[in-house]
Amino acid sequence: MKKFVIYGGKKLKGKVKVSGSKNATLPIMAACILADGQSVISDIPLVQDIKTMGKLLEVLGATVEYQDKNIKITPDTIKNYKAPYELVKTMRASIYVLGPLLTKYGQAIVSMPGGCAIGLRPIDLHLKGLEKLGASIKIEHGYIIAKSKKLKGNTIVLDKVSLGATINIMLAATLASGTTIIKNASKEPEVVDTINFLNSIGADIQGAGTDTLIIKGVRNLKGSQGYSVIPDRIEAATLITAAIITKGDVFVYGFKPEHLTLFFEKLKESGAKFKLENSGVHIFPYKSRLKGIDVITEPYPGFPTDIQAQWMALMTVASGRTIIKETIWENRFMHALELARMGADIKIDGNTAIITGVKKLTGANVMASDLRASAALIIAGLTAEGITEVRRIYHLDRGYENLYQKLASLGAKIDVMDESII
Numbered sequence: 001m002k003k004f005v006i007y008g009g010k011k012l013k014g015k016v017k018v019s020g021s022k023n024a025t026l027p028i029m030a031a032c033i034l035a036d037g038q039s040v041i042s043d044i045p046l047v048q049d050i051k052t053m054g055k056l057l058e059v060l061g062a063t064v065e066y067q068d069k070n071i072k073i074t075p076d077t078i079k080n081y082k083a084p085y086e087l088v089k090t091m092r093a094s095i096y097v098l099g100p101l102l103t104k105y106g107q108a109i110v111s112m113p114g115g116c117a118i119g120l121r122p123i124d125l126h127l128k129g130l131e132k133l134g135a136s137i138k139i140e141h142g143y144i145i146a147k148s149k150k151l152k153g154n155t156i157v158l159d160k161v162s163l164g165a166t167i168n169i170m171l172a173a174t175l176a177s178g179t180t181i182i183k184n185a186s187k188e189p190e191v192v193d194t195i196n197f198l199n200s201i202g203a204d205i206q207g208a209g210t211d212t213l214i215i216k217g218v219r220n221l222k223g224s225q226g227y228s229v230i231p232d233r234i235e236a237a238t239l240i241t242a243a244i245i246t247k248g249d250v251f252v253y254g255f256k257p258e259h260l261t262l263f264f265e266k267l268k269e270s271g272a273k274f275k276l277e278n279s280g281v282h283i284f285p286y287k288s289r290l291k292g293i294d295v296i297t298e299p300y301p302g303f304p305t306d307i308q309a310q311w312m313a314l315m316t317v318a319s320g321r322t323i324i325k326e327t328i329w330e331n332r333f334m335h336a337l338e339l340a341r342m343g344a345d346i347k348i349d350g351n352t353a354i355i356t357g358v359k360k361l362t363g364a365n366v367m368a369s370d371l372r373a374s375a376a377l378i379i380a381g382l383t384a385e386g387i388t389e390v391r392r393i394y395h396l397d398r399g400y401e402n403l404y405q406k407l408a409s410l411g412a413k414i415d416v417m418d419e420s421i422i
Protein backbone atom coordinates (compact mmCIF):
# COMPACT_ATOMS: atom_id res chain seq x y z
CA MET A 1 0.00 0.00 0.00
CA LYS A 2 1.11 3.55 -0.71
CA LYS A 3 1.24 6.58 1.53
CA PHE A 4 1.61 10.30 0.81
CA VAL A 5 4.47 12.01 2.57
CA ILE A 6 3.64 15.72 2.53
CA TYR A 7 6.15 18.44 3.37
CA GLY A 8 3.80 21.17 4.57
CA GLY A 9 4.04 24.92 4.19
CA LYS A 10 4.44 25.31 0.42
CA LYS A 11 2.12 27.89 -1.11
CA LEU A 12 0.44 26.43 -4.19
CA LYS A 13 0.89 28.40 -7.40
CA GLY A 14 -0.16 27.94 -11.02
CA LYS A 15 -3.18 26.61 -12.82
CA VAL A 16 -4.95 23.30 -12.73
CA LYS A 17 -7.77 21.72 -14.75
CA VAL A 18 -10.61 19.80 -13.18
CA SER A 19 -11.39 16.30 -14.53
CA GLY A 20 -14.75 14.84 -15.51
CA SER A 21 -17.24 13.97 -12.81
CA LYS A 22 -16.98 10.47 -11.38
CA ASN A 23 -20.48 10.60 -9.92
CA ALA A 24 -21.98 11.65 -13.27
CA THR A 25 -19.97 9.15 -15.34
CA LEU A 26 -21.04 6.16 -13.23
CA PRO A 27 -24.82 6.43 -13.83
CA ILE A 28 -24.25 7.39 -17.48
CA MET A 29 -22.21 4.20 -17.95
CA ALA A 30 -25.07 2.19 -16.42
CA ALA A 31 -27.53 4.05 -18.65
CA CYS A 32 -25.65 2.73 -21.70
CA ILE A 33 -27.17 -0.69 -20.93
CA LEU A 34 -30.53 0.76 -22.00
CA ALA A 35 -29.40 1.67 -25.51
CA ASP A 36 -29.44 -0.43 -28.66
CA GLY A 37 -25.96 0.06 -30.05
CA GLN A 38 -22.72 1.62 -28.95
CA SER A 39 -22.38 4.79 -26.86
CA VAL A 40 -19.27 6.92 -26.66
CA ILE A 41 -18.85 8.92 -23.46
CA SER A 42 -16.15 11.61 -23.36
CA ASP A 43 -14.20 13.50 -20.69
CA ILE A 44 -14.47 10.64 -18.25
CA PRO A 45 -12.06 10.55 -15.30
CA LEU A 46 -9.85 7.46 -15.38
CA VAL A 47 -10.31 6.55 -11.72
CA GLN A 48 -10.79 3.19 -10.07
CA ASP A 49 -14.58 3.43 -9.65
CA ILE A 50 -14.99 4.03 -13.38
CA LYS A 51 -12.82 0.98 -14.13
CA THR A 52 -14.90 -1.07 -11.69
CA MET A 53 -18.11 -0.04 -13.45
CA GLY A 54 -16.44 -0.89 -16.78
CA LYS A 55 -15.49 -4.31 -15.41
CA LEU A 56 -19.05 -4.88 -14.19
CA LEU A 57 -20.48 -4.05 -17.63
CA GLU A 58 -17.98 -6.51 -19.15
CA VAL A 59 -19.02 -9.20 -16.67
CA LEU A 60 -22.60 -8.64 -17.84
CA GLY A 61 -21.39 -9.25 -21.40
CA ALA A 62 -21.05 -5.71 -22.76
CA THR A 63 -17.97 -4.59 -24.69
CA VAL A 64 -16.08 -1.76 -23.03
CA GLU A 65 -13.20 0.07 -24.69
CA TYR A 66 -11.15 2.95 -23.28
CA GLN A 67 -9.53 5.50 -25.59
CA ASP A 68 -7.86 8.49 -23.92
CA LYS A 69 -10.67 10.24 -22.08
CA ASN A 70 -13.39 8.34 -23.93
CA ILE A 71 -15.16 5.15 -23.13
CA LYS A 72 -17.11 3.12 -25.70
CA ILE A 73 -19.80 0.85 -24.35
CA THR A 74 -21.62 -1.65 -26.55
CA PRO A 75 -24.36 -3.36 -24.56
CA ASP A 76 -25.86 -5.53 -27.32
CA THR A 77 -23.95 -8.63 -26.23
CA ILE A 78 -25.23 -8.58 -22.64
CA LYS A 79 -26.34 -12.09 -21.71
CA ASN A 80 -25.69 -12.20 -17.99
CA TYR A 81 -27.87 -10.29 -15.57
CA LYS A 82 -25.93 -10.83 -12.37
CA ALA A 83 -23.76 -8.22 -10.63
CA PRO A 84 -21.50 -10.32 -8.39
CA TYR A 85 -20.59 -9.60 -4.77
CA GLU A 86 -16.89 -9.22 -5.63
CA LEU A 87 -17.57 -6.10 -7.70
CA VAL A 88 -20.48 -4.61 -5.75
CA LYS A 89 -18.54 -4.80 -2.50
CA THR A 90 -15.77 -2.64 -3.96
CA MET A 91 -18.18 -0.05 -5.37
CA ARG A 92 -21.71 0.63 -4.18
CA ALA A 93 -22.66 2.47 -7.39
CA SER A 94 -22.80 -1.01 -8.99
CA ILE A 95 -26.44 -0.92 -7.82
CA TYR A 96 -27.09 1.40 -10.82
CA VAL A 97 -27.23 -1.63 -13.14
CA LEU A 98 -30.35 -2.92 -11.35
CA GLY A 99 -32.88 -0.56 -12.97
CA PRO A 100 -31.49 -0.82 -16.54
CA LEU A 101 -31.16 -4.65 -16.51
CA LEU A 102 -34.65 -5.05 -15.10
CA THR A 103 -36.37 -2.72 -17.54
CA LYS A 104 -34.50 -3.97 -20.63
CA TYR A 105 -34.20 -7.70 -19.90
CA GLY A 106 -36.94 -8.29 -17.31
CA GLN A 107 -34.50 -9.64 -14.75
CA ALA A 108 -31.55 -8.65 -12.60
CA ILE A 109 -29.60 -10.20 -9.77
CA VAL A 110 -27.45 -7.70 -7.91
CA SER A 111 -25.44 -8.32 -4.76
CA MET A 112 -26.72 -6.27 -1.80
CA PRO A 113 -24.23 -3.50 -1.13
CA GLY A 114 -23.16 -3.65 2.51
CA GLY A 115 -22.48 -0.69 4.80
CA CYS A 116 -19.40 1.41 4.31
CA ALA A 117 -17.05 3.70 6.21
CA ILE A 118 -19.47 6.65 6.11
CA GLY A 119 -22.62 4.89 7.31
CA LEU A 120 -25.34 2.32 6.73
CA ARG A 121 -26.20 3.32 3.16
CA PRO A 122 -29.57 1.56 2.72
CA ILE A 123 -31.12 0.94 -0.73
CA ASP A 124 -34.76 0.59 0.37
CA LEU A 125 -35.84 3.59 -1.72
CA HIS A 126 -34.35 2.07 -4.89
CA LEU A 127 -36.23 -1.18 -4.30
CA LYS A 128 -39.54 0.39 -3.27
CA GLY A 129 -39.49 2.59 -6.38
CA LEU A 130 -38.82 -0.36 -8.71
CA GLU A 131 -41.62 -2.34 -7.01
CA LYS A 132 -43.98 0.56 -7.69
CA LEU A 133 -43.11 0.17 -11.37
CA GLY A 134 -44.23 -3.46 -11.14
CA ALA A 135 -41.04 -5.36 -10.33
CA SER A 136 -41.11 -8.32 -7.97
CA ILE A 137 -38.11 -8.20 -5.68
CA LYS A 138 -36.77 -10.62 -3.11
CA ILE A 139 -33.53 -10.79 -1.20
CA GLU A 140 -31.88 -14.21 -1.05
CA HIS A 141 -28.36 -15.23 -0.03
CA GLY A 142 -27.17 -11.62 -0.07
CA TYR A 143 -28.54 -10.92 -3.53
CA ILE A 144 -31.41 -8.74 -4.77
CA ILE A 145 -33.38 -10.88 -7.20
CA ALA A 146 -35.62 -8.69 -9.33
CA LYS A 147 -38.01 -9.79 -12.05
CA SER A 148 -40.68 -8.10 -14.08
CA LYS A 149 -42.75 -8.25 -17.21
CA LYS A 150 -42.80 -4.84 -18.92
CA LEU A 151 -42.48 -2.21 -16.18
CA LYS A 152 -45.38 0.22 -15.95
CA GLY A 153 -45.18 3.95 -15.15
CA ASN A 154 -46.39 5.13 -11.74
CA THR A 155 -46.04 8.07 -9.35
CA ILE A 156 -43.30 7.62 -6.79
CA VAL A 157 -42.73 9.95 -3.88
CA LEU A 158 -39.29 9.42 -2.38
CA ASP A 159 -39.32 9.46 1.45
CA LYS A 160 -35.95 11.15 1.36
CA VAL A 161 -33.98 12.93 -1.35
CA SER A 162 -31.66 10.28 -2.75
CA LEU A 163 -29.35 10.71 -5.71
CA GLY A 164 -28.95 6.96 -6.20
CA ALA A 165 -32.65 6.07 -5.89
CA THR A 166 -33.65 8.89 -8.26
CA ILE A 167 -31.20 7.56 -10.83
CA ASN A 168 -32.09 3.88 -10.52
CA ILE A 169 -35.84 4.48 -10.74
CA MET A 170 -35.41 6.97 -13.59
CA LEU A 171 -33.23 4.55 -15.57
CA ALA A 172 -35.87 1.85 -15.19
CA ALA A 173 -38.72 4.23 -16.08
CA THR A 174 -37.19 5.31 -19.42
CA LEU A 175 -38.20 2.00 -21.05
CA ALA A 176 -41.37 1.40 -18.98
CA SER A 177 -44.80 1.78 -20.51
CA GLY A 178 -46.61 5.01 -19.70
CA THR A 179 -45.48 7.91 -17.55
CA THR A 180 -43.52 7.81 -14.30
CA ILE A 181 -43.46 10.79 -11.98
CA ILE A 182 -40.71 10.92 -9.33
CA LYS A 183 -41.48 13.44 -6.60
CA ASN A 184 -38.93 14.67 -4.05
CA ALA A 185 -36.32 13.74 -6.68
CA SER A 186 -32.64 14.67 -6.37
CA LYS A 187 -31.63 17.94 -8.05
CA GLU A 188 -27.89 17.18 -8.02
CA PRO A 189 -26.00 18.20 -11.21
CA GLU A 190 -25.04 14.53 -11.67
CA VAL A 191 -28.73 13.61 -11.99
CA VAL A 192 -29.25 16.46 -14.47
CA ASP A 193 -26.27 15.23 -16.51
CA THR A 194 -27.66 11.70 -16.57
CA ILE A 195 -31.01 13.08 -17.78
CA ASN A 196 -29.28 15.11 -20.49
CA PHE A 197 -27.49 11.98 -21.66
CA LEU A 198 -30.71 9.92 -21.63
CA ASN A 199 -32.63 12.58 -23.55
CA SER A 200 -29.78 12.75 -26.08
CA ILE A 201 -30.31 9.05 -26.85
CA GLY A 202 -34.06 9.29 -27.20
CA ALA A 203 -35.55 9.30 -23.68
CA ASP A 204 -38.31 11.72 -22.75
CA ILE A 205 -37.57 13.16 -19.31
CA GLN A 206 -38.71 16.55 -18.11
CA GLY A 207 -38.02 18.45 -14.92
CA ALA A 208 -34.22 18.02 -14.71
CA GLY A 209 -32.88 20.06 -11.80
CA THR A 210 -36.28 20.27 -10.08
CA ASP A 211 -37.76 17.98 -7.45
CA THR A 212 -40.31 16.49 -9.87
CA LEU A 213 -39.22 14.35 -12.80
CA ILE A 214 -41.67 13.30 -15.47
CA ILE A 215 -40.48 10.33 -17.47
CA LYS A 216 -42.50 9.23 -20.48
CA GLY A 217 -41.49 5.69 -21.32
CA VAL A 218 -40.16 5.08 -24.85
CA ARG A 219 -39.86 1.82 -26.81
CA ASN A 220 -36.13 1.94 -27.29
CA LEU A 221 -33.06 4.13 -26.97
CA LYS A 222 -30.28 4.47 -29.50
CA GLY A 223 -26.55 4.65 -28.77
CA SER A 224 -24.71 7.96 -28.53
CA GLN A 225 -21.94 9.09 -30.88
CA GLY A 226 -20.40 11.28 -28.20
CA TYR A 227 -21.56 12.74 -24.91
CA SER A 228 -19.26 14.78 -22.64
CA VAL A 229 -19.79 14.40 -18.91
CA ILE A 230 -19.84 17.46 -16.66
CA PRO A 231 -16.71 18.41 -14.73
CA ASP A 232 -16.28 17.16 -11.19
CA ARG A 233 -17.51 19.85 -8.79
CA ILE A 234 -16.21 17.95 -5.78
CA GLU A 235 -12.71 17.70 -7.25
CA ALA A 236 -12.90 21.42 -8.06
CA ALA A 237 -13.84 22.25 -4.45
CA THR A 238 -11.02 20.01 -3.20
CA LEU A 239 -8.39 21.77 -5.33
CA ILE A 240 -9.78 25.19 -4.38
CA THR A 241 -9.64 24.33 -0.68
CA ALA A 242 -6.06 23.08 -1.07
CA ALA A 243 -5.07 26.34 -2.77
CA ILE A 244 -6.77 28.48 -0.13
CA ILE A 245 -5.38 26.69 2.91
CA THR A 246 -1.82 27.28 1.61
CA LYS A 247 -2.61 30.96 0.88
CA GLY A 248 -1.80 30.08 -2.69
CA ASP A 249 -2.18 31.86 -6.03
CA VAL A 250 -3.99 29.36 -8.24
CA PHE A 251 -6.39 29.29 -11.19
CA VAL A 252 -8.67 26.25 -10.96
CA TYR A 253 -10.51 25.87 -14.25
CA GLY A 254 -12.63 23.63 -16.43
CA PHE A 255 -15.58 23.35 -14.03
CA LYS A 256 -18.95 25.04 -13.58
CA PRO A 257 -18.89 27.52 -10.67
CA GLU A 258 -22.72 27.48 -10.64
CA HIS A 259 -22.52 23.91 -9.31
CA LEU A 260 -20.76 25.23 -6.21
CA THR A 261 -22.78 28.36 -5.44
CA LEU A 262 -23.17 27.81 -1.69
CA PHE A 263 -19.54 26.68 -1.32
CA PHE A 264 -18.38 29.97 -2.87
CA GLU A 265 -20.75 31.95 -0.64
CA LYS A 266 -19.28 30.27 2.41
CA LEU A 267 -15.75 30.93 1.15
CA LYS A 268 -16.61 34.60 0.69
CA GLU A 269 -17.97 34.83 4.23
CA SER A 270 -14.76 33.25 5.51
CA GLY A 271 -12.70 36.04 3.96
CA ALA A 272 -11.02 33.94 1.26
CA LYS A 273 -9.92 35.99 -1.74
CA PHE A 274 -11.03 34.75 -5.15
CA LYS A 275 -12.52 35.85 -8.46
CA LEU A 276 -15.03 33.75 -10.34
CA GLU A 277 -14.87 33.35 -14.12
CA ASN A 278 -17.19 31.49 -16.50
CA SER A 279 -15.46 28.19 -16.09
CA GLY A 280 -12.98 28.73 -13.32
CA VAL A 281 -11.84 30.64 -10.29
CA HIS A 282 -8.70 32.58 -9.44
CA ILE A 283 -7.61 32.03 -5.84
CA PHE A 284 -5.50 34.85 -4.44
CA PRO A 285 -3.21 34.90 -1.42
CA TYR A 286 -4.48 36.61 1.74
CA LYS A 287 -2.63 37.83 4.80
CA SER A 288 -4.64 37.20 7.93
CA ARG A 289 -6.57 34.05 8.94
CA LEU A 290 -9.91 33.01 7.51
CA LYS A 291 -12.94 33.28 9.75
CA GLY A 292 -14.71 30.12 10.95
CA ILE A 293 -17.94 29.65 8.97
CA ASP A 294 -20.61 27.11 9.89
CA VAL A 295 -22.06 24.67 7.36
CA ILE A 296 -24.87 22.12 7.32
CA THR A 297 -24.67 19.40 4.69
CA GLU A 298 -27.85 19.01 2.68
CA PRO A 299 -29.01 17.70 -0.70
CA TYR A 300 -28.23 19.99 -3.66
CA PRO A 301 -28.27 22.99 -3.77
CA GLY A 302 -27.32 22.70 -0.08
CA PHE A 303 -23.74 22.31 1.09
CA PRO A 304 -22.46 18.97 -0.32
CA THR A 305 -21.60 16.23 2.15
CA ASP A 306 -18.77 15.33 -0.25
CA ILE A 307 -17.04 18.64 0.64
CA GLN A 308 -17.66 18.45 4.38
CA ALA A 309 -14.33 16.82 5.23
CA GLN A 310 -12.34 19.29 3.11
CA TRP A 311 -14.23 22.20 4.71
CA MET A 312 -13.41 20.85 8.14
CA ALA A 313 -9.72 20.75 7.24
CA LEU A 314 -9.90 24.39 6.12
CA MET A 315 -11.73 25.46 9.27
CA THR A 316 -9.20 23.84 11.63
CA VAL A 317 -6.93 26.84 11.03
CA ALA A 318 -9.62 29.53 10.71
CA SER A 319 -10.14 31.93 13.58
CA GLY A 320 -13.00 31.40 16.04
CA ARG A 321 -15.46 28.55 16.26
CA THR A 322 -17.02 26.61 13.38
CA ILE A 323 -19.98 24.28 13.64
CA ILE A 324 -20.38 21.62 10.98
CA LYS A 325 -23.55 19.57 10.94
CA GLU A 326 -23.63 16.42 8.79
CA THR A 327 -27.21 15.50 7.89
CA ILE A 328 -26.65 13.03 5.03
CA TRP A 329 -24.38 10.31 6.44
CA GLU A 330 -24.44 9.23 10.07
CA ASN A 331 -20.75 8.39 10.34
CA ARG A 332 -18.85 10.90 8.27
CA PHE A 333 -16.50 12.45 10.82
CA MET A 334 -13.75 9.81 10.79
CA HIS A 335 -11.31 12.45 9.53
CA ALA A 336 -11.90 14.59 12.64
CA LEU A 337 -9.89 12.31 14.91
CA GLU A 338 -7.06 12.21 12.40
CA LEU A 339 -7.09 16.01 12.07
CA ALA A 340 -6.91 16.15 15.88
CA ARG A 341 -3.64 14.19 15.64
CA MET A 342 -2.33 17.16 13.67
CA GLY A 343 -3.28 19.57 16.43
CA ALA A 344 -6.83 20.49 15.37
CA ASP A 345 -9.31 21.22 18.15
CA ILE A 346 -12.49 19.35 17.18
CA LYS A 347 -15.27 18.07 19.41
CA ILE A 348 -17.89 15.71 18.02
CA ASP A 349 -21.39 15.59 19.40
CA GLY A 350 -23.56 13.22 17.35
CA ASN A 351 -23.81 14.64 13.85
CA THR A 352 -22.24 17.95 14.87
CA ALA A 353 -18.57 18.88 14.87
CA ILE A 354 -17.40 21.91 16.81
CA ILE A 355 -14.07 23.20 15.64
CA THR A 356 -12.07 25.82 17.47
CA GLY A 357 -9.53 27.15 15.03
CA VAL A 358 -5.85 26.85 15.89
CA LYS A 359 -3.05 29.03 14.51
CA LYS A 360 -1.27 26.11 12.88
CA LEU A 361 -1.42 22.36 12.42
CA THR A 362 1.64 20.20 12.90
CA GLY A 363 2.55 17.26 10.66
CA ALA A 364 1.68 13.78 11.96
CA ASN A 365 1.02 10.23 10.75
CA VAL A 366 -2.65 9.95 9.85
CA MET A 367 -4.89 7.36 8.24
CA ALA A 368 -7.49 7.96 5.52
CA SER A 369 -10.87 6.25 6.01
CA ASP A 370 -12.64 7.12 2.74
CA LEU A 371 -12.27 9.11 -0.45
CA ARG A 372 -13.13 12.58 0.85
CA ALA A 373 -11.45 12.02 4.22
CA SER A 374 -8.23 11.28 2.28
CA ALA A 375 -8.58 14.61 0.50
CA ALA A 376 -9.16 16.44 3.79
CA LEU A 377 -6.03 14.98 5.37
CA ILE A 378 -3.94 15.93 2.34
CA ILE A 379 -5.32 19.49 2.47
CA ALA A 380 -4.41 19.68 6.16
CA GLY A 381 -0.96 18.24 5.44
CA LEU A 382 -0.29 20.95 2.86
CA THR A 383 -0.50 23.65 5.52
CA ALA A 384 0.84 21.75 8.53
CA GLU A 385 4.28 22.52 9.90
CA GLY A 386 6.66 19.64 9.15
CA ILE A 387 5.88 16.28 7.60
CA THR A 388 2.48 14.60 7.37
CA GLU A 389 2.19 10.97 6.30
CA VAL A 390 -1.26 10.04 5.00
CA ARG A 391 -1.75 6.27 4.95
CA ARG A 392 -4.36 4.22 3.02
CA ILE A 393 -4.38 6.70 0.16
CA TYR A 394 -5.71 3.95 -2.11
CA HIS A 395 -9.10 5.48 -1.30
CA LEU A 396 -8.02 8.48 -3.42
CA ASP A 397 -7.57 6.34 -6.54
CA ARG A 398 -11.28 5.55 -6.46
CA GLY A 399 -12.33 9.09 -7.24
CA TYR A 400 -9.57 11.64 -7.82
CA GLU A 401 -7.81 11.58 -11.18
CA ASN A 402 -4.09 12.32 -10.86
CA LEU A 403 -4.47 14.29 -7.64
CA TYR A 404 -0.82 13.76 -6.78
CA GLN A 405 0.32 15.04 -10.20
CA LYS A 406 -2.07 18.00 -10.03
CA LEU A 407 -0.89 19.11 -6.59
CA ALA A 408 2.75 18.54 -7.53
CA SER A 409 2.30 20.70 -10.64
CA LEU A 410 1.17 23.50 -8.31
CA GLY A 411 4.36 23.17 -6.28
CA ALA A 412 3.19 20.90 -3.46
CA LYS A 413 6.03 18.81 -2.12
CA ILE A 414 4.70 15.27 -1.80
CA ASP A 415 6.42 11.89 -2.04
CA VAL A 416 4.43 8.76 -2.76
CA MET A 417 6.04 5.88 -0.87
CA ASP A 418 5.32 2.33 0.23
CA GLU A 419 3.59 2.28 3.60
CA SER A 420 6.17 -0.16 4.89
CA ILE A 421 8.98 2.42 4.51
CA ILE A 422 9.40 4.23 7.83
Ligand code: EPZ
Pocket (backbone or CB within 6 Å): 023, 026, 093, 120, 121, 122, 123, 124, 125, 126, 127, 160, 161, 162, 163, 164, 165, 190, 305, 306, 327, 328, 329, 371, 372, 399
Ligand atom coordinates in the same frame (compact mmCIF):
# COMPACT_ATOMS: atom_id res chain seq x y z
C1 EPZ B 1 -24.27 9.66 -3.80
O1 EPZ B 1 -24.42 8.52 -2.98
C2 EPZ B 1 -22.78 9.86 -4.01
N1 EPZ B 1 -22.24 8.66 -4.66
C3 EPZ B 1 -22.10 10.10 -2.68
O2 EPZ B 1 -20.74 10.41 -2.94
C4 EPZ B 1 -22.74 11.32 -2.00
O3 EPZ B 1 -22.18 11.48 -0.71
C5 EPZ B 1 -24.25 11.12 -1.90
O4 EPZ B 1 -24.82 10.81 -3.19
C6 EPZ B 1 -24.97 12.35 -1.36
O5 EPZ B 1 -24.75 13.43 -2.21
C7 EPZ B 1 -22.28 8.54 -5.98
O6 EPZ B 1 -22.79 9.38 -6.69
C8 EPZ B 1 -21.68 7.31 -6.55
P1 EPZ B 1 -28.05 9.12 -1.58
P2 EPZ B 1 -25.85 7.84 -2.85
O7 EPZ B 1 -28.86 7.98 -2.03
O8 EPZ B 1 -26.59 7.98 -4.11
C9 EPZ B 1 -30.44 7.80 2.38
C10 EPZ B 1 -18.40 10.14 -2.86
O9 EPZ B 1 -17.58 10.46 -1.96
N2 EPZ B 1 -30.99 6.70 1.59
O10 EPZ B 1 -28.32 10.47 -2.16
O11 EPZ B 1 -25.65 6.49 -2.29
C11 EPZ B 1 -28.96 7.62 2.67
O12 EPZ B 1 -28.75 6.79 3.80
C12 EPZ B 1 -19.71 9.47 -2.52
O13 EPZ B 1 -18.18 10.34 -4.07
C13 EPZ B 1 -31.95 5.89 2.13
O14 EPZ B 1 -32.38 6.07 3.29
O15 EPZ B 1 -26.51 8.78 -1.74
C14 EPZ B 1 -28.51 9.07 2.89
O16 EPZ B 1 -28.81 9.42 4.20
C15 EPZ B 1 -19.78 9.08 -1.07
N3 EPZ B 1 -32.45 4.86 1.37
C16 EPZ B 1 -29.41 9.87 1.94
O17 EPZ B 1 -30.52 9.00 1.63
C17 EPZ B 1 -32.04 4.65 0.09
O18 EPZ B 1 -32.55 3.73 -0.55
C18 EPZ B 1 -28.78 10.31 0.65
O19 EPZ B 1 -28.17 9.20 0.00
C19 EPZ B 1 -31.06 5.49 -0.45
C20 EPZ B 1 -30.54 6.51 0.31
